[in-house]
Amino acid sequence: MSFSSETKAELCRIPVSRMCCAVAEAYGILLYAHTFSHTEICMVTSCEPLARRIPPLLARAFGVTVKLPEAGSGGRYAIKITEETQLGRIFSALGYDLKYHLSYHLNRNVIEEDCCRASFLRGIFLAAGTVASPDKKTHLELTTPHHTLCREVMSLMLDMELSPKLATRKSASLLYWKDTAGAEDFLTLIGAPHAALCMMEAKVEKQLRNQINRQVNCEAANVIKASNAAAEQIAVIRRALDQSGWDIFPDALHETIRLRLDDPTASLSELASRLDPPISKPGLSHRMRRIVSIARAAAEEEQT
Ligand SMILES: [Zn+2]
Structure with missing residues (x-):
């Protein structure tokens, strides 16, 4: 009907x-x-x-x-x-x-x-x-x-x-x-108060759904951003390893590099918890930036 x-x-x-x-x-x-x-x-x-x-x-x-x-x-x-x-x-x-x-x-x-x-x-x-x-x-x-x-x-x-x-x-x-x-x-x-109520409920539901969709889209965008960043880091590290070998990185960073390369899709918090001893996510983030800057510096040196 x-x-x-x-x-x-x-x-x-x-x-x-x-x-x-x-x-x-x-x-x-x-x-x-x-x-x-x-x-x-x-x-x-x-x-x-x-x-x-x-x-x-x-x-x-x-x-x-x-x-x-x-x-x-x-x-x-x-x-x-x-x-x-x-x-x-x-x-x-x-x-x-x-x-x-x-x-x-x-x-x-x-x-x-x-x-x-x-x-x-x-x-x-x-x-x-x-x-x-x-x-x-x-x-x-x-x-x-x-x-x-x-x-x-x-x-x-x-x-x-x-x-x-x-x-x-x-x-x-x-x-x-x-x-x-x-x-x-x-x-x-x-x-027809019942029909009026149906309209009002549908409107509230629609607003709620739009709000949730916006949140989900925003979270999805963050995940994509994070995985793009990870992919870029991995590419830089691999290039540096191919060109200059492991020695350019301090020993203390080797385990972190290995974990990152073995699991390219893992989030930073996942990787942080797998380290022995585990470190915080900001700690790992800082460590990754250090690794990438060493890798970049090595690549630039190779070019000159
Ligand atoms: Zn009347």
């Missing part, structure tokens, strides 16, 4: 209770539904929990009876109302005058209370919202082909201190959030 569907399923578990909120939620669904005109209302959805929610919601809000149809091709449900008295009830409850067919305008009188506004936005999300999975980049959007309606909903949201962005495509206008905090606020407000 997609994260959008999970979020819608969560929203559909909210009981249909107060009449005012039922009207507001149904209004949101109707405005963003497939068709909302004085001759036909049609709501199309492939979200089964939503399809099941619509009949009791319409009954509570408008006293209108519709039956849940069988799912059509692709699991889509189309709930249609064409009967005049039913349409009349819905339009008058929403304060529309059927003589002027301004269906796709927002009548703010229906959504004056805070509880109703949240329900209204829930209806819109149920009908026309999508939200990207929390492991992807944050993206929550509400799409409608009606540009004026989109602007009116935007201004309602700004009044509610939500901060969506507005975009216009050829055939649609959309309100969207790409910031996680904004999307979380919206989801919490419309009644």
